[in-house]
Amino acid sequence: MQKYSQIAALLQQCLDRKSTLKSIILKSSSNQSFVRQAYAIISKAIQHYEQLYQIVEEIKSIQYIDIFDYNLLIVLMLDIFNPQNKKAKKMGGVVARYLKTHKVLIKQLLEQNKIYEQEKKYIYIRALQQLPFESENDEHIPNLCKVDYDIYSQYLSKNPEFLKGNTYIVQSKSSALPAYLLLRNIKNKIADIIDCCAAPGNKTIQLSHYAKQNNITGKIYAIERDEKRFEILKNRLNKYNCENVQPLNFDFLTIKPRDYPNIKIALLDPSCSGSGMLQLRMIEASKDDSIEVPDDKKEQVTQLSQFQSKMLHHLTFFKQLKLIIYSTCSIYKEENEDVANNFLQLHQQWESVNLFPEWPYRGIDNNQHFIRVPPKESDGFFVAMFKRKQ
Template identity: 35%
Template sequence: MALYAAAAAVLAGVESRQGSIKGLVYASRFQNVKQLYALVCETQRYSAVLDAVIASAGLLRAEKKLRPHLAKVLVYELLLGRGFRGGAGRWKPLLNRHQARLKAELARLKVHRGVSRNEDLLEVGCRPGLASQVPRFVRVNTLKTCSDNVIDYFKRQGFSYQGRASSLEDLRALKGKCFLLDPLLSELLVFPAQTDLHDHPLYLAGHLILQDKASCLPALLLDPPPGSHVIDACAAPGNKTSHLAALLKNQGKIFAFDLDAKRLASMATLLARTGVSCCQLAEEDFLAVSPSDQRYRQVQYILLDPSCSGSGMVTRQLEEPGAGAPSKERLQALAGFQQRALCHALTFPSLQRLVYSTCSLCQEENEDVVRDALQQSAGTFRLAPVLPSWPHRGLSTFPGAEHCLRASPETTLTGGFFIAVLERAEVPSSVSQAETSAPEHIPSAAPKRKKRRCKAAAAPSAPPRT
């Protein structure tokens, strides 16, 4: 019941303009924020349909104690969702009494509008477009398990493993209970778009991270070797931080900063669940962090994923159906902060490699920010050429911009994303030879999957206790 009560409270807050869905979900203190977020977004997307069905069935007239927002969430689960997966307490028998009438009204609405699918009832601005075709990407948390054991676990659950994908067409063709290994990332599994794993025991135990492929690229391309000192400048909600820790094998240090206390608290929970032990969280503005502080003298790697417009997020169309481009004023404010953060990051004396990323499609937040930062660095840093086979490159707004990466549902079957990898053009005198002798590896393709078994970090053969 807690899930549905929380979803109803978030819906009420959204309608009364108390905040965005994402902000209210994080403020709710509900433990599984992703599950709550998904339920609220889907209920909101079908809001007009649910209102029509509830009114036609006379549900609220018959059940005086059932509040409108809770009714909407419960009817969504009954008619359009996965049933009462979280338990509906005393409301379940009540909804079951009206189930036949509610289903009949939904069917009558389809006939009236001349459609056969639930999605066809949606207004054009609310219908899933290309974003709905983005597969469900699942990163295996190598701090707890490995791809081989996770694959075997899913196979025992009746899923059909199709091997490593060779093209985007393989990903587009995924259906039912089939899944693939991503062609680029050896720890990334790919399921059909509609696959919901928020209740899966491996996810709840921290063995799996539900993370879009494009969002996995920043940590992969930063590529810090075990033992490194790394800064994650704008870290919450923590998926990229947990990926960095996996690459470090929990050996080294991650200094993670974020100003939002609630998001940072949620991040701490995520890191604990995923077994991250090398991270130091700080509720602090990265711009206020001194590069001369002795705690950061060994930091050679920085991941900067600052606040942005979110115009590339595939979930944004669910939160804001038909939402247009961000205003010019908002873009200017965001780009100003992003540029200050990037220029600040480049002043850390031992820095060797930095990844700048956003989930934005806007040139002002992407190529323009990188261009201006490179100009201010006066040749100290340069763009590193990465992933030459990646099909979607940076906009040709300045020489070298083709080294940047872009992602989109249309070209890469991922969320919209931008990534630039900056590397130092010269070794600073303050860094010793020993500190810079570790070779850097720029991944260009995923390694072949080894035929081996994991040792201590095996995936559970039975659902773990949480």
């Protein structure tokens, strides 16, 4: 019982957004089996908290129990009625017995609320050739295919050599947006492009392919500061035949704009908190997108946002630069709208562009010029585009 009380307390910390789900659980114990169990229960509880709370209320209205900790009842209920839990039958104690007394109703309510229904998982693949398995074309991005994860893994288990090929790239829809949106806005077919933070190269590879397909001549400079990540970038550029890309192992902030006088277009996808990609997604799936930075991340996010602003600022020294696309896989306003608005305020010769009018998810405060991908759609993501005023 003590174990469940501890998990119930951790659940409360997650609901209070004291930190991320992962760090709260990892900090709580070094016992791997406890960590795994707590993680499974809490992530499920967060995903369906409101429905589970209602179920507990309903059971309590039928038979009173002197337990006011709803989280404890939720946690125990999730563990006892988890179809995968083979030990549930043996679970004793007053609360477990109480819940088991109502097992018919609880099972029915869990089923009605689809608590244990497995969600179908999909992955996105940017296909350079027809895929050898069933897929669905994305409604926005050409050559991006949505694939049922089971179909994909079944195919891979029989055809492991598929992984070595260079005819497809697994890339989330979010990550495929910036290069696609940039392409839609390129007017000048003769332009050098700079990808300021390139490794591991997903967006550079996409840019390289688009440039070739659309006869955009000019070089693509792919900048990466980190040596190891630079090696990965170089290998991937080779693998995917990106001969129009010149990779450079530099710190972008030390690059002298006068050495690259023909750069007209920039993609800036800087290091960020990655909060759109973490388990926070589970918490946020049921809430809105304008989430607050947890206390233990505030300092890090402030530093990241200063770094991101500095990178944007450095781009303004490239005299021929006309277009910047800025993206992060963060869901925090501090790294997204704040950085973008700050840039516009400090650099009056630049304006934002309404870059993807048909996309339904706009920036915080319904800013039409910025777009977001909410975590429930794909990885949480932000994109803004800036154009130098004529």
